[in-house]
Amino acid sequence: MRFFRRKKVDIPSIDDPIWEDLVTKNKKIILGTLGAKVLLMRQQVKIINSENTDIKRESAIEFRNYFVRNANLPKVKKDLNAIIALSEGN
Amino acid sequence: MYTLEEVKDKINAGETLLLAGDGNLLSQLPNGNWIGGTIPYFMGEDGGIITKDKLLVDTISKDFDTKISVYDNDNIHNVYSDAYDNGYSIIILPASSDVHLKFALKAPSFDNFAMQPLIGWISGVHLDDLATEKARVFDGNSNYENRAVVMHVKLEEHQYAEIEIVNIFSQGDGDTIEFLEDSFSADKALINGIEKDFYEYVKEKNLDMKFPLVADYYGTMVNISFQNVDDDNKKVYFYAPVFKGVPYKQANKVDNYIETFNSKLPVEIKDKIAFSCNCILNFLYSDLEGKKTGNITGAMTFGEIAYQLLNQTMVYLSVDELED
Numbered sequence: 313m314r315f316f317r318r319k320k321v322d323i324p325s326i327d328d329p330i331w332e333d334l335v336t337k338n339k340k341i342i343l344g345t346l347g348a349k350v351l352l353m354r355q356q357v358k359i360i361n362s363e364n365t366d367i368k369r370e371s372a373i374e375f376r377n378y379f380v381r382n383a384n385l386p387k388v389k390k391d392l393n394a395i396i397a398l399s400e401g402n
Numbered sequence: 403m404y405t406l407e408e409v410k411d412k413i414n415a416g417e418t419l420l421l422a423g424d425g426n427l428l429s430q431l432p433n434g435n436w437i438g439g440t441i442p443y444f445m446g447e448d449g450g451i452i453t454k455d456k457l458l459v460d461t462i463s464k465d466f467d468t469k470i471s472v473y474d475n476d477n478i479h480n481v482y483s484d485a486y487d488n489g490y491s492i493i494i495l496p497a498s499s500d501v502h503l504k505f506a507l508k509a510p511s512f513d514n515f516a517m518q519p520l521i522g523w524i525s526g527v528h529l530d531d532l533a534t535e536k537a538r539v540f541d542g543n544s545n546y547e548n549r550a551v552v553m554h555v556k557l558e559e560h561q562y563a564e565i566e567i568v569n570i571f572s573q574g575d576g577d578t579i580e581f582l583e584d585s586f587s588a589d590k591a592l593i594n595g596i597e598k599d600f601y602e603y604v605k606e607k608n609l610d611m612k613f614p615l616v617a618d619y620y621g622t623m624v625n626i627s628f629q630n631v632d633d634d635n636k637k638v639y640f641y642a643p644v645f646k647g648v649p650y651k652q653a654n655k656v657d658n659y660i661e662t663f664n665s666k667l668p669v670e671i672k673d674k675i676a677f678s679c680n681c682i683l684n685f686l687y688s689d690l691e692g693k694k695t696g697n698i699t700g701a702m703t704f705g706e707i708a709y710q711l712l713n714q715t716m717v718y719l720s721v722d723e724l725e726d
Contacts, residue, residue, distance in 0.1 A: 341620070342620065342621060343620045343621070345564075346564075346565050346566060346567065346622060346708060346709070347516045347517070347519070347565070347709060348516075348620075349619045349620040349621070349622050350510070350515075350516050350619060350624075350708075350709045350710060351515065351516040351517075352619075352620060353617075353619045353620070353648065354510040354511075354515060354516070356647070357510075357645060357646070357647040357648060358511075360646075360647040361646055361647050377517070378516065378517060381487075381517055381518075382517075384562075384724060385562050385564070385724075386724075386725070387564065
């Protein structure tokens, strides 16, 4: 029997402005995961086509959730590191 | 590719299968843990083939728990939410059915879109039979013309699944095209930001419809293929919906499909590929019958799904081990 322990990865909190910066295209990023790419495009299109004032926050939460759910996957970890670096201005 | 009798034996032995083939063959299979869809076009072990005599088989490991779900227009929005937490889902939808159209247009707005891998294809029929036969899907027991079948697969904790695509097309350097609504057709569009009659634009530019519209999703090219130009109604139709707010450009021309395709194939993960399919338009436009595209096999379909509906693209799903 093989035991596998999921590693904890630090994900910027939802209050970190990086998430809204990404879904509003204020900051640009190169992503490696197809799921993250289609989801980010979905969030950006949703914001363009919506008049809801809460839409940016909602889209940021939805995009961040992808990383919360998939943080242990190798390519997602790389994307997260790129997001963290962008958040820290590196 | 397998004969009907060989596939019957697999089902009777309790194997979990993903099947593609002629409806007459699929209808003769025993009940079991399998899903399937109709299509006669394949990339087989020996190259592109059109056949109604054999079935394409992908086998799901017996180590994995699976559940088969059937969706119609009223519950297709649950398809992402129904996936296992650590797993993937394979979907097959019948071409031109209501559920196909709804999924194509609305999938990105469904709850939990893209949170877990969803891959699959649009079933079809031989192009000579379009007027007499309908695309169908099978859930290992019944068959449907207007429902989607999905096999949700649960992976072991130390494994993960990943979807990738192989697309030979990239954006050309022509006009930027944006559409005014999510739709399978368009009569108006913004061309470099200026609203124009899209039918007239396509006619004036004499666009070669073999080359799709391409959107850039952060470095991944996503195609929308032209279906036809309706001269009576002055509309342009597509095989997948264009989305409002997404900028498109027509693809660069590709001279040698096989050479370009093979150069983009993921040779290093071939053994880890659990499922793959490619587009019938690639089969037809690049005359792939009898020709091989690498060592990856799969159905040549009426539409490919990698989270959402794509065109003229090979999609594949790999299963790999997480690092300890």
